[in-house]
Every structure is written in structure tokens, then in C-alpha cells.
Amino acid sequence: MSAIATPFPESWKLPYRGKVAMAGLIIGEAAIFTIFVVAYLFYVGKSLSGPTPAEVLETPIFFTICLLSSSLTVHLASKALEREKRASFLGMWLSTIVLGGLFLFGTAQEWHRLIYEHGLTVSTNLFGTTYYSLVGLHAFHVTAGLIMLSIVASFGLAGRVGVEQAPRIGVLAVYWHFVDAVWVVVFAVVYVLGR
């Protein structure tokens, strides 16, 4: 074929497939979350019995700060890896895991309080159904992210993560940013608008 081709620029470079796929996944996930958010907003104030969000929800400011700052640490980690600073990559990566873990702990604590102190479960009322579904769907994504981060961390501790993995690490970082961005929406919907 090369015989008939007019000269084309030497730099035939296409986007990295991992980034493209992650963008696709994020679009799909965003649509799933949109449906859950719509359901949550649609049912605000429609529960036939208590408890209501205003009575039982407390704004999780500290844990929100944890999760949002983990976006910064994961960004710094992937930048550090690109510059071949493996020690600082590992440090930032592990702190991302700690911050994400703290956030999950916060969610667990909140659920424990809601279930044992206020008797709110999925089947109590519409608020319970929509709240646990939306927050739970997000927590599920945090958990999935933490598992992937931990796998990378274990390879990193074994000294197997180098600059050649930087693009893949970057893809994982994008996923983590998405999980954080979703939390901003969930936070606004559940703790601000929905109360």
C-alpha cells in the first residue's frame, strides 16, 4: 500500500487506548450515577414515614476533605512516576490509599450510626432506599478503586512500578478523579439539596 500513499506526516500518533477506554467507562458510569441521582432527587420528601434526611444526616466534612485531597495525592503520585521519582510516587500513592480508606471508614461509621441509632435501612422508607443506593453505589466505586490502587501499591513496594507504567498509572488516576468528582455531586445532592 505504501507505494500509492502520498507522503503523510511521520508523526502518526493516536491517543493512548487506555485513556480513551477510561473516558468511555467514565461516560457510561456517569450515566448510571445520573439515573441514581435523578431517582434520589425525585424522591426527596416523598417518604411516607420517617426518619427524614434533616433528622438524621450529619454533613461528613472531614471525610469529604479526605477524599477530595486524595485526588491531589494521586495526581502528584502519577506526576512523580512520570519524572521517575519512585520514592515520592510510592509515598503519594500510599497516602491516596490511606485517604480513600479513611473516607470508606467514614461511610461505614455513618451507616452504622444510621442503622443502629436511627433504625434507617434500605427498606425503612424511600429516603433509606435512595440514600443507601446512591451512597452505596459511590462507596462501591471507592472500594473498587482502592482494590486497584492497592494492587499497584503492592507491585510498587516490590519495586516493579517504573516509568514505563506511567501511562497506565495515569489511567487509574483518572478513574480516581472521577470517583472524587462523583462524590462532589453526591455530597451536594444528599447533604445539601436533599436536606
Next chain:
Amino acid sequence: MSANAMVLENVQSSDRTWLETLHEWLTTVDHKRLGILYILSALFFLSLGGAEALIIRIQLIHAHNSFVSPQVFNRMFTMHGTTMIFFMVMPVLFGFANYLVPLMIGARDMAFPRLNAFSFWLSFLGGLLLYFSFLGGSGLYGAGNAPDVGWWAYAPLGGRAFSPGHSSDYWTLALLVSGFGSIGTAINIIATIVSMRCPGMKLSRMPLMVWLYLVMSGMVLIAITPLSAAQIMLLIDRYLGGHFFDTQAGGSAVLWMHFFWIFGHPEVYVLVIPAFGFVSEIIPVFSRKPIFGYPVMVAATVAIGLVSTSVWAHHMFTIGMNSYANSFFAITTMAVGVPTGIKIFNWIGTMWGGKIQFKLPMLFCIGFLFQFLIAGLTGILQAAAPFDWQLSLSYFVVAHFHYVIVGGIMFALFGAFYYWYPKISGRMLSEKLGKWHFWLFLIGFHLTFDLMHIPGLLGMPRRIYTYEPGRGWDTLNLLVTIGAFVQAVAILIFVWNLIISYWKGEKAGNDPWDAWTLEWSTSSPPPSYNFATVPVVASRRPLWDLKHPEDPDSRYE
């Protein structure tokens, strides 16, 4: 192409035991084999869905028939709809995408071969899960069997109270699992098209079909996911005692309808856009002209993709929305007709003045053009809310969407089978059997679905298992059923043709149709690595450039 030594000696030896061959197919990550597996699994489910359709039609052949019980009838129409949409048309379209997209863009495989295999097995096993409900759906207490709540499982029918046992669980899980498979494949197709194109294959030089699959995959990402979300909610309702669609606890049945149709209507375009893609490849080759208005076709497809996400509630005119919502959805629905009309004009523009060859793929595409036009027109009729109030849930609607899916999508699909079978198998399909298939299917199709509009207009509701005599529906239903059997015979001839031609068919060679896209530059069937040297393209019709070095397309683009 031999001058370019595009094809190396096929390295795969054929002297293997059947067990090794089976193992190879089960563990394959090759896009061509997965494509074939997708297509075979679709044909398998086509036979099941087709058998269910015939059972439905036998039951309705005359008034007060008792061929099956009302319960079985409900299961049949539920399984028929679910099977055909999710386990026949979706997989067959993904199969063609898998097989053809990498070949058309000069790539050696999809971007993520293992994700590809994973997605196929999710989709296939999802289908088996659905059919396992016939055995396992009764649960411990003997309640229920196969799903019987209709393919859209309107709330509260899908809930525990109205669907005891596990039949609806199988339905939900099957759709959830195969939905994840679809999302995986869609992501894979997008990543392949964006990141794996051969040098020179700019976006503006991609074959139109590849463009259309790009749009289709993007739509899958935003259309299938709402269904997955709604299925998760339904599972929460059924298993955790949630109240999303539980009207007793303040939940909303209408919300389920919205979520279902936010998926359901874009889904129609997910299915039809690849069909547009097949037609856009076949018509130019058999008119011996390049496609008319390539950029407009791309723009129209993107426009269809965008507009079709805001038309869903035209399925819900009868639930009592306010007049603003009714007007909005009526207008957007009619607006989709504009880019679709542009496409039809462009296909006709391509044929206009061409040297048309009435080979089998072209015959099916011409059938597609006429039938899809009529399907679109009856769609526009129903976009008018007051008209829809009269005809919603009648056989008119059933006739309309079968006109789209069978008259449009299936005809384009058959065209695709006749067009690409030589590439996939290395053999031509029999022209004689193909003609029988075409004419019988055409006659059967029109007998069934033209006439089916009329009982709808006369007030026959869909999903009834029998009816009173003397309402003017009797003869029509008899003819509709006869048409269904004519179609079934045609499909059998088609499948026989697929089988017999694999051994007895005429050898195809690399390029039997004198076509222009890259898949025809490699051998038939292509070697596992597709291209010995990665091709470089300079125009939309690389093979034209190769065959006509004195007047290449690249000079004009």
C-alpha cells in the same frame, strides 16, 4: 494485492483434534473469531426467539384458539422481545463490528482483545441465564417459570408482589450481565477506532460503517447504562426490600417507565445505526459510485445520536403527561426524521446514475430502503400525541416497530451477511438459494407486517392471548400467521445456505465484489494477524487508489 505480499502463508495448521479446536475457540481473543462467535450465538437465539414468535402467531391464528395457555402466551411474548433485542440483534451487530472494524481501519486486532472475549462471554452467558429461567425460574415454591411481565417489565409487575419466584430475577440478571458485556464491547470499539487506525486513516477517511459504529458505541454508553441502573434498582427492590418502584410506599411506577424508555428509545437507534452502516458500505459498491455526501452522512448520524436521547417519552403519551411534555416529545420525535431523511436521500443519491448491480446484498439494501422509509413514516404518525392516544398498545405499534426491526434492520443484516460472508468464510453464498431467501422473506414480511397494521387500526390490543370472532380481525390474523411461516421458511433457507456454502460454495478470492475498503485487501478468510504489513491509506477508498493508480481518490480529497 499479491504484488504487495499482503498475505503470508497461513501459519495455523489444520491437523488438530476437535478438542484442541474447541479449546482454541473457547479461549480465543482474536477479534475475528469472537466476531464469528457473536454471530453464531445470535443465530442460536434467533432460532429460539423465532420459535417463540411462531408460537405466538399459532395461538392468534383464529379466535378462541387454545394452542397455549394465557400464562404460556405471556411468557412467549416476553421471551420473544427480550431475546430478539438483547440476544439476537445486539450480539449480531457487535459480531460484525468485531469482525470488520479492525479490518476496515487496518488494525491487527481490537484495542483490548481480552476485554473483547470477556464481553462476548458475558453477553452469551447472559442469554443462557435468561433461558435457564425455564428450568430454574420456579424456585422452591413452584411459582412462576420463564419471565412473563413483558419485555419492559412495567412496575409494579416486576416487583415481588406480582412476580413471585425467580422468573423476573433471571430477566433482570440476564439483562444486567449482558448489559455489562455491551458496555465493555462499546468501550472496546471506541478505543479501537480512536487509537488503532493505520497510518493515514484519518477520521475523515474512515469507511462510513466505522463512523456509524463509533456513534452507535457512544450511544450504547449512555443508553444501556440507564437500563443497568434501573435493573440494579429493581434488584434492590426485590432482594433488599427497597421501594424505588413500590407504589405502596410512595415509589413511582412512572419512574420505571422513564428509566426504561431512556434506555429503550435510544436502543432503537443503537440497533439501526449499524444497519445504516451496512447499507452505506453496500450501496456504493453495487452502484459503482462513492457514497454521496460522506460528511453529511456523518453529521446526520451524530445528529440522530444526539436527538434520539431526548425522544423517549413518546412511548408514554398515554400515561397522562402535561401538554408541554407531550409537545416537546412529539417535536423531538418528528425532528429525528430530518437527519434520517437526509440519509435516505443520500443513499438514493448514491444509486442515482450509478451502474447498479442487482446482486443479493444490493437487493436486501433496496428492500431496506423502501421498508425503512415506511417504518419511519408510521413512526412519524405515532409521534403525533393524539394519534398515539388512539393507537398506543395496539397491533399498529407492533407492526410499526417490527417494520423497523425486521423490514429495516434485518434486511440490512441479511445484506451484510451476503456481502461479508465471502470474506469471513472464503466462499460465496449460493445466489440461487439467496434469491429464494430474498423473495420468500420479502413476501412473508409484507404479508405479516403490512397486514398487521390493520387489526391495530381496528382496535386489536397487543399482548392479548385470544380474541372474540367477528371483529374483522380473523382473516387478517390468519394471513399474518401464514406470513410468519413464510418468513420462517425463508430463514431456514438462509441458514441452510450459510451451512452448505461453507463447503460447497464457489471460492471467493480476496475481493469478489471489486470493493474499496481495506478488509478486501487481505485474504478470505483473513490470517489471524489480518495484514502482513500494516497498510497506509491516502483516501476513503484505498483499494480504488490501488486499482487505479492513474486516477486515485487521494487527488480529490
